[in-house]
Amino acid sequence: MSAAARTPEVIRHPSQDRILDVAEALFASRGFSGVGLAEVAEKSDLSKSSLFHHFKSKTEIYASVLERLFKRLWETLEPTVDMSADPWTQLNQIVDVWTGFMADNPNTAKLLLRSMVERDFEDAGLSREELLNRHGRYLRLIIQKVVTLMKAGMDAGTFRQQSIGHFVQTLIGATIFHFASGEFGSGMIGGDQFDPRRVEARKTELKNFLRSGLGSAAGDSR
């Protein structure tokens, strides 16, 4: 076991990163089957054949796009959450960082949504398990963090007793959909979701909602 063995840095050829940048944006907006390698090649200033020198198949490009993106998400989120803080503070930090990442990396929400909804790749020779074990590893780490926080918060009486699984589903849906919803979403909030002012508004609305739900203190009679 050599010294610097943890998080082995993937050394990528400049062309590889250019391909992944181009492919990421295209896969996000049109999905796996909706993207042709001719377009990826053209926008990468390469020929189609050169893509196959760097990646053995289209599916391999897709898997690499997801892996790179989710690794970045985890590496952004992991160090910014203070695990010794109280549950509300931790939750707010997670919402801030998660939302901030979606805003800074506009392909993330759509790709994350697709990676859960789609089954395209199953026809393409790479099994769901293989694909999930490449990028899904990082997603599991993130979720584990939220689950741990919820358990602690419920034990301490800070959070209401509830199903952690359902809460995670609600939280993911609420945070991701907003940034994946494109023109629909910008219509709902009166302008581009990715505008910095609206991103901050989104964080505030989410945190208030998590704390209080929909009700006012006054009208809270069941």
Added chain:
Amino acid sequence: MSAAARTPEVIRHPSQDRILDVAEALFASRGFSGVGLAEVAEKSDLSKSSLFHHFKSKTEIYASVLERLFKRLWETLEPTVDMSADPWTQLNQIVDVWTGFMADNPNTAKLLLRSMVERDFEDAGLSREELLNRHGRYLRLIIQKVVTLMKAGMDAGTFRQQSIGHFVQTLIGATIFHFASGEFGSGMIGGDQFDPRRVEARKTELKNFLRSGLGSAAGDSR
């Protein structure tokens, strides 16, 4: 103007409905570009050419699938919400019916998500506007209902003051994602999302969350 002019019933040939049933399930799981008409034809017990007798193009099939589904959703939701009831009751009714529809029509959540995230059809000759004006009409009616309810609830002091647009985004994300998330979601809640017991649990968790947020009465100190 003849007598029975409202909600003109679309008369469809049995084959047309069979095609739409098959196409609906396929488009939901693999998206517009991910589905080939050969498979649609085979599973409809027809030849590919017969599809083109009933629909002028693949895009037309996709648009018809969405239109039929969203029309059903609106017609299910519209009469079941008692507009004279108090805001909490109305909101709970909307959550119950909406969630129930997603559970009874398992393709809805995925198709709704896709219709907002994807841009496939733009390459296929039908503009976003044309497509949205076919099925989007019903979606707008539904959202209008929620917006009206929120305004009334906030004016009455029943609901906390907040951005209605952000609330709608949160609500849609929270309700749709759960039923679109496939194996990921069933992993989160320990079994099939569409199992009737878990559907009821989902409704309850959502309604509690809307009312109280995450916090307990005890730990609610900001």
Added chain:
DNA sequence: GTCTATAGCTAGATAGAC
């Protein structure tokens, strides 16, 4: 209304020169 046959095109992937 349904079929067979096929046109015309584009997809992912490979061969082999440089």
Added chain:
DNA sequence: GTCTATCTAGCTATAGAC
């Protein structure tokens, strides 16, 4: 590592018989 040329299989859509 990048290219041109090419293969084969798939695609949407049409023609025309029954």
